[in-house]
Structure formats: C-alpha cells, structure tokens
Amino acid sequence: MIDEEKIKQGIRFLLEGIGEDADREGLLETPDRIARMYRELYAGMEESAKDHLLKTFHVDSNEMVLEKDITFYSTCEHHLLPFYGKAHIAYIPDGKVVGLSKLARTVEVFARRLQLQEQLTGQIADALMQYMNPKGVLVMLEAEHMCMTMRGIKKPGSQTVTIARRGVFLDSPVLENRFFHMMER
Ligand SMILES: Nc1nc2c(ncn2[C@@H]2O[C@H](COP(=O)(O)OP(=O)(O)OP(=O)(O)O)[C@@H](O)[C@H]2O)c(=O)[nH]1
Numbered sequence: 569m570i571d572e573e574k575i576k577q578g579i580r581f582l583l584e585g586i587g588e589d590a591d592r593e594g595l596l597e598t599p600d601r602i603a604r605m606y607r608e609l610y611a612g613m614e615e616s617a618k619d620h621l622l623k624t625f626h627v628d629s630n631e632m633v634l635e636k637d638i639t640f641y642s643t644c645e646h647h648l649l650p651f652y653g654k655a656h657i658a659y660i661p662d663g664k665v666v667g668l669s670k671l672a673r674t675v676e677v678f679a680r681r682l683q684l685q686e687q688l689t690g691q692i693a694d695a696l697m698q699y700m701n702p703k704g705v706l707v708m709l710e711a712e713h714m715c716m717t718m719r720g721i722k723k724p725g726s727q728t729v730t731i732a733r734r735g736v737f738l739d740s741p742v743l744e745n746r747f748f749h750m751m752e753r
C-alpha cells in the first residue's frame with residue numbers, strides 16, 4: 569500500500585542528501601507533491617489486471633487482434649528513472665475478446681510499478697493468458713530508458729525492444745510473421 573507519509577519523509581532525506589535546504593521556500597511543498605505524484609506513478613501497486621480482463625465479448629472468428637502503439641510510462645527499478653515508449657499487444661482469441669481499452673489498462677497496471685522492461689513485457693502477456701484465456705499472446709515493448717540517456721552511458725535515442733510470446737505464438741513462425749506484417753500497416 570502506498571504510504572504518503574513515508575514518501576514525504578524519504579524525499580526530505582533525499583533533499584538533505586544532495587545538500588539542499590529542505591525548508592527553503594521552493595522546496596517546502598516538494599515532498600507533498602512527490603507523494604501525490606507517486607500515488608499516480610505507482611498506482612499499479614494497488615491494482616490487479618484481473619479487474620479489467622474478466623469482462624469478455626463472444627466472437628465467432630478467432631482472427632488475430634492487434635492493438636499497437638499503446639503509449640506507456642514506467643520506472644526502472646535500478647535507478648528510479650523513467651523508461652517510456654510504445655506497447656504492442658496481439659492475441660488470438662478463443663471464442664471471446666476483451667474491450668480494446670482493457671489491453672491498454674492492463675499495460676497501465678504493470679507499467680505503473682517499479683519495473684524491468686523484460687519483466688513488464690512478460691507480466692502483461694501472463695495476465696492476458698491467465699484472465700482472458702486466448703489461444704496465444706504476443707507483447708512487444710519499445711522504450712527509451714532515461715538511465716541510458718541522461719546518465720551513465722548517455723546514449724540518447726537508443727531503444728530497447730522486448731517481446732513475450734505465449735500459447736500458439738511460441739511455436740508458430742507464421743503467426744509471428746503475421747504480427748510483424750500487421751505492425752507495418
Ligand atoms: N535488463 C534490463 N536492464 C536494465 C533495465 N533498466 C535499466 N537497466 C540496466 O540495469 C543495469 C544496472 O547496472 P549496474 O552496473 O548495477 O548499475 P550502474 O552502475 O548504474 O550501471 P550503468 O547504467 O552502466 O552506469 C544497467 O546496465 C542499466 O542499463 C531494464 O529494464 N532491463
């Protein structure tokens with residue numbers, strides 16, 4: 569559970585740690601602001617993908633569904649810096665689909681936590697498999713990590729691409745190719 573009081577105390581320490589005067593006028597409200605901001609950035613800590621994926625609609629056709637270019641913002645668990653980009657989700661239904669917005673909501677549930685990109689990709693795929701029961705899921709994330717751009721190795725523009733395949737996508741190059749073909753359209 570998000571504890572705003574703890575966050576406020578922590579931010580005060582952090583400000584002192586970098587040599588700031590936490591009581592100067594410009595910083596007085598900063599711990600409070602950050603506590604409120606963290607409630608938003610880490611809202612996924614208090615949510616479950618299940619809440620979004622249990623309501624389904626019956627379909628007769630089990631053709632691939634692709635929702636692409638879902639913008640997401642997450643935070644790298646190593647440096648607490650943002651990584652952000654696009655998520656692309658494809659799945660092969662098994663007689664039922666979810667509302668399109670629920671795919672983006674599932675991304676949000678897991679992105680709004682401290683993450684590794686590979687883990688985030690896998691968690692989205694696993695949740696879709698578990699709660700929607702499709703024949704297969706493919707999740708691809710493309711993101712820029714600020715810990716790679718504004719510090720350390722400093723390589724702005726570098727993109728990290730991760731993929732998680734589940735179900736029929738694991739052993740069907742044909743389906744995987746169709747995904748990449750649909751991505752280009
Ligand atoms: N696999 C993976 N690595 C990540 C992710 N986000 C950040 N990293 C990497 O985590 C690593 C942490 O490496 P460390 O050597 O422990 O920390 P560091 O000294 O800050 O590393 P540098 O970034 O190389 O300066 C770095 O190589 C980051 O690029 C991610 O989502 N996935």
Ligand SMILES: [Zn+2]
Pocket residue numbers: 644645646647648649713715716
């Ligand atoms: Zn990092």
